[in-house]
Amino acid sequence: MNLKIKITIISALSISVVKAQKVDVKKAISAAAKQTEVLIKNVDSARLANPKQVSPRTVEKGQFKMVGSKDWTSGFFPAELWYFYQYTKDKKWRDLAKKYTEDIKKEQYNKGTHDLGFMIYCPFGNGYRLTSDTAYRGVIVQAAKSLSTRFNKTAGVIRSWDHNGDKWQFPVIIDNMMNLELLFEATKLTGDSAFYKIAVSHANTTIKNHFRPDFSSYHVVDYDPETGDVRKKNTAQGYADESAWARGQAWALYGYTMCYRETKNNAYLAQADGIAGFILNNKITPADGVPYWDYNDPKIPNVSRDASAAAITASALYELAKYSSNGKKYKAAADKILYSLSTKYTSKLGDNYGFILEHSTGHRPANSEVDVPINYADYYYLEALLRRR
Incomplete structure (x- = not known):
């Protein structure tokens, strides 16, 4: 192929790709909002049938799946509503966000999960950021206190799962990095550096033990809670232990x-x-x-x-x-x-x-x-x- 023609073709392809990749944010959010209005109707119908199921999680095998507030994904739905309020400033979205956020409130006291960042900080953190409601502030701080109880000073990390005790002694999953934001926020809200120090310790220890030389990550690292030593490394939700999920x-x-x-x-x-x-x-x-x-x-x-x-x-x-x-x-x-x-x-x-x-x-x-x-x-x-x- 003539070099000049080849360069022209490549340039044309590059231009078309750039044009194609321009995201129409207004159109995308508008479509998402209309779709979420459908979701809200289905959520409300499902809640009438079972009030303990408070948040929509997925559709599996054609079935609409709701979850209770204890599910690790329970906070995402109300948090989405806060994002619609942030974008539109429409009171309708604020009121909906407040309504469904309230359903997750009791999980601030839940010491049996590491996922309080997802469950509490996504809805309450966004709610506090957008409304300055002091009640939300209190929920965030209490959730950080609950999460902190799962920190092991010897290992330097926050425990993830309590299940499958036959497999792991003190498992820490890479997902847990997402819950540290709750701790950083709690220090900003209270001035208590203890939350910050736990987050930093967890982040540092995870860098040390979770990553391979190519920066891919194991899913699970199991620690000895008495010595802090790494017992084993797995990738439970990936293809294999050495794969990158x-x-x-x-x-x-x-x-x-x-x-x-x-x-x-x-x-x-x-x-x-x-x-x-x-x-x-x-x-x-x-x-x-x-x-x-x-x-x-x-x-x-x-x-x-x-x-x-x-x-x-x-x-x-x-x-x-x-x-x-x-x-x-x-x-x-x-x-x-x-x-x-x-x-x-x-x-x-x-x-x-x-x-x-x-x-x-x-x-x-x-x-x-x-x-x-x-x-x-x-x-x-x-x-x-x-x-x-």
């Missing part, structure tokens, strides 16, 4: 970006840059930027994608772009992912009971929530759209 990489990216924001510790920025490099330079990732559920599944491309991992990654990249020397690259990558999600991974209006995104993967090894809509995908998708704006 896509949502785990997204949690790690988001978590260390947030840790840098809260501490300005350059070690966290370097970690976030390294994780971003693993995600963005991975040749396994399809052209649209939405990853397969695990980077090492040998059945690729004949396996499910994970739109939730893509949404978390896009949101994280928009923030990381503000801090990193790779900012332009990160923003362009986030734009590509968000364009793909907003044009190819959204439900048609009225489909999927009102969930916004399709094609997420929850726990494939357990054949649970495979290629489905799921609430945390929707939450981080909306967050990414707001950050893009």
Whole structure:
């Protein structure tokens, strides 16, 4: 091929890709809002049948699935409503957000889970940020106190799971990085540095033990609570122990970006840059930027994608772009992912009971929530759209 012609073709392709990746935030949020109005109607109908089921989680095998406030995903739905209020300033969304946020309130006292950042900080943190309601402030602080009870000073980390005692003594999952934001906020609200110190200890220990040289992450690291030694490393929700589970990489990216924001510790920025490099330079990732559920599944491309991992990654990249020397690259990558999600991974209006995104993967090894809509995908998708704006 003539070099001049080849360059012209490549340039034309590049231009078309750039044009195609311009995200129409207004259109995307408007469509998401209409879809969420459908979801709210289905939530209210389901709650009439079973008032203990307070939040929509997924659609699996055609069935609409609600969960109680103790479920780790319970806070995402009311948190989404706060994002609609943030965007529209419409009292309707504020009142809905307040209504459904209240259902999660009692979990501030729950010491049996590490997921209080998701459950409490997503709805109450956004609610407090947007309304300055002092009642929300108190819930955030109490939740941080509850979460702090799971910290082991010898190991330097917060315990994740209490189940499967036959497998693990003191398991810590990479997802737990996301719950540290609750602790950082509690220190800001109270002036008590104890919360901050726990978060930093957990982040530092996780850098030391969770990551491989290429910045991919194990899902679970099990500690000896008496000595603090690492007992074993697993990837429970991924393809294999040594594989890179896509949502785990997204949690790690988001978590260390947030840790840098809260501490300005350059070690966290370097970690976030390294994780971003693993995600963005991975040749396994399809052209649209939405990853397969695990980077090492040998059945690729004949396996499910994970739109939730893509949404978390896009949101994280928009923030990381503000801090990193790779900012332009990160923003362009986030734009590509968000364009793909907003044009190819959204439900048609009225489909999927009102969930916004399709094609997420929850726990494939357990054949649970495979290629489905799921609430945390929707939450981080909306967050990414707001950050893009």
